[in-house]
Amino acid sequence: MMKDEPIVLTKGTPGEVCAVVKAIDVIGTKWTFLIIRDLLIEGTMRFSDLLKSLDGISPKTLSLRLKELEEHGILSRTVYPEVPPRVEYSLTEKGKQLERICIELKRFGLSL
DSSP states (O other), rough: OOOTTEEEEOOOOOOSSSSHHHHHHHHHHHHHHHHHHHHHHHHHHHHHHHHHTTOOHHHHHHHHHHHHHHHTTTTTEEEEOOSHHHHEEEEHHHHHHHHHHHHHHHHHHHOO
């Protein structure tokens, strides 16, 4: 499918996973979209900065969500060979495509 090709909302084909379901499986888990939001706003962040900005998330959950986002190509993880090691997270081009969705979610939230 071409990037600018119009997309029509449909239920999908029986026996195939719906594209909307695929997207929700990746970004719909608790904390995941807030991690993406913070990286959209801040650009690049360290683990400790993400932990501070997401009040209530446990280090274990943050680590798991970051790993999932990296596996899906939504963020990149850069490890610097320093002591102590420094690790930074930033969105890939694929991850930055979620900005429009984030803005529309904010618009919807403001209307509630």
